[in-house]
Amino acid sequence: MTESVLSSVLAYTKRPLAIILAIGLAIRLILAPIFTFNIDVAYWVKITEIIGSGFGLYDVTGYYYTPVWGYVVAVFSVLGELLGITDIATVVPEFAPYLSSDYPLLPYVVSPAYAFMMKLPIILADTAVAFMIYSLVKDVTSDNRKAICAFALWYLCPLVIIESSVHGMFDCFSAMVTLATIMIVRKGNYFLAGAAFSVAVLTKFFPVFLIFFLVAYVLKKEGLNLRGTKKVFASVAGAFAALFIIQGPAILRGQFWESLFYLTDRIGISTGTLNSISNLKTLAVLLVVFAIMVAIIVYLNRKGEKGRLDRIAAMDPKVRDRKVVQALVRIGIVLTLLVILYSVYSVITSDFEDILEIFSGVGMKFVMILSIYTLLIEFYLAYRLLYADSLDSRTTYTILFLSSVVIFLWPPLPQYVVVSVPFMVLYCVIVNDKLTKPFLAFASLTTLYECILGNVTALFPISVYWGVIPLDAIMPIVGFLAGSVFGIPVVGFFVSVFAAVAFVSLLALLWHWYKADKEVLF
DSSP: OHHHHHHHHHHHOSOHHHHHHHHHHHHHHHHHHHOOOSSSHHHHHHHHHHHHTTOOTTTSTTOOSOHHHHHHHHHHHHHHHHTTOOOOEEEOGGGGGGTTSSSOOOSEEEOHHHHHHHHHHHHHHHHHHHHHHHHHHHHHHOOHHHHHHHHHHHHTOHHHHHIIIIIOOTHHHHHHHHHHHHHHHHHTOHHHHHHHHHHHHHHOSGGGGGHHHHHHHHHHHHOSSHHHHHHHHHHHHHHHHHHHHHHHHHHHTTOTTGGGHHHHGGGTOOHHHHHTSOHHHHHHHHHHHHHHHHHHHHHHTTTGGGOHHHHHHTSOHHHHHHHHHHHHHHHHHHHHHHHHHHHHHHHHHSOOSSHHHHHHHHHHHHHHHHHHHHHHHHHHHHHHHHTSSOOOHHHHHHHHHHHHHHTTOSOOOTTGGGGGHHHHHHIIIIIOGGGHHHHHHHHHHHHHHHHHHHGGGGGHHHHHTTOSSOHHHHHHHHHHHHSEETTEEHHHHHHHHHHHHHHHHHHHHHHHHHHHHGGGTO
16 A cells, blocks of 8 residues: 555655655644644743753752753753743633643643744654654665655654644654664664663653563674673663763752652652652662673673573573463562552552542552563563574564554553654564554544544634634633533543544554464464
């Protein structure tokens, strides 16, 4: 299908890449100042105000991510100020009745100029991803037609466009650094690859699930021996070097654990408790983690060129597969029991005010269990790559595709899966274009889910700042969505339905893979 569409484009022009770039960029630049959800970009206002007042990112409440995105917002906030963008947001009194409801609404609306400035680095990042995908496909396949097709699948993908140009969430930035890690590791610069991977994880933590794939890729490429593990060590060193550079200010200020709030909050760990750890102890913890990773590398090759990795490789494949699966099952059972015990302890020792808080706390622990299973599946996928017959394109990009999708085997918010989209595109173009239709269905349905999440709040900027649509015409819809039916929030009902549809489309994508290409794993 992709080949036929591209052939039609080529029939009318000799510069399809330039036309696709122009169309995609025009859509982004037109949407960016016009439509903005009343979430996330409005939080970037807090970062701008925090920095403008002379505070650090974590000196006052308001910024909940690691420093990477904060640094980017700081740079573009200064740039906006130099360009004369002084009006960044307007408080809207009509929002007051809904601020304490289940409807996600902030009391102010960001200005079109500020929204455009904050979306600009994301647009630049997703444009960079398009060219990186083009370069990677052309390098792997030596087929310019396929490379252009891959470029189009990313750059004209409705999910990517709405995330960068309407939602203004920085997952495209995370996707860029994650894809850069894959490209760098292919070139054999393992220290730099480790540094890039560290930046990707510190931007949004989801790429951390790809760690097993990257280790397996390096070992498969360099050898299951001392040489291979030295290359892994180089990657680990690069990752920790980037970690200390990026997190240095937070560590010195005693705010390292607070900078990880986005992660700790979702697994139910108290940031306040962690922040009581002194700067030196925090540094010591990080160094201990680094030492443990180095010790594992040394242990695997403690007998030199004939280390444990070699002995494992020499085992009968069927026996080895059975032992690996058994070990993963045992680990999964033990860790699940530990999380359940931790959950029970948390419920008993916490002062919950109502049943909803209890369910919320238990829900966070359930996410921990799902994360454990995800890591175990990721390990198995990496194991299959490590002991595959060869590191050919089909095997590599199939397992990379699966590894990226498995991250979201729980219903994710639509912006999260953007980090997986480059690897979906690479699989469709390099390995099996029959998955292009299921991919487009997934992207379209997830975009619809995102539109339901943002709903009429996307119209607030053109209403408040430009008066294109009277605010009085929008607020009744807000009132309807903020209401409830039989105790269930109306907006929550719509979000749940469309989230379920989007999640089913993601599972359908995996099902189509299983029918078409399961031989890689089974």
